[in-house]
Amino acid sequence: DAGVTQSPTHLIKTRGQQVTLRCSPISGHKSVSWYQQVLGQGPQFIFQYYEKEERGRGNFPDRFSARQFPNYSSELNVNALLLGDSALYLCASSLVQGPNEQFFGPGTRLTVL
């Protein structure tokens, strides 16, 4: 079975630009969560979606938004990019929402210049 997939693998943007990251969960999984990991730190929670609805949001500015589609794939959008947005963006897939196992995709490495 295919695991969690994310695209693109790497991305370079300049300050002020907008970016869209994509994620496809494991087949049968209905919940997708997004995390940001900066170098030397653990991942930080951004959003969780389940059945196309936002079920949780971390302490990130409104420049960050996301959505989930009927096929359970998800997009994370970041507007007005700042240098500090440079990070590894991770998508995690789980069967349902709530405290259950979450499996990570390979991540998207975003560099903001």
Next chain:
Amino acid sequence: QKEVEQNSGPLSVPEGAIASLNCTYSDRGSQSFFWYRQYSGKSPELIMFIYSNGDKEDGRFTAQLNKASQYVSLLIRDSQPSDSATYLCALNDYKLSFGAGTTVTVRA
């Protein structure tokens, strides 16, 4: 105070030894915990989860949870060079709250 605290290390152990990793958490109501392994440049990989007080063993890995003292630990027995990675402790409710990770180096 951060929800989850880990010793950042690095922790260096000889091949064949036991690596011991510790994690403390602040929310006494926390119920479940995950351990992830992350190789450099890769995404986290789930290696163990624990919900109940006591020990849980899976191959060379043993997770220990003590809810009264609010700590969770991971033991890696017979450490191998391939175990060299950063180990992340995560408190699990609807989202994962991670510690900063402990970097382990196994010396051949």
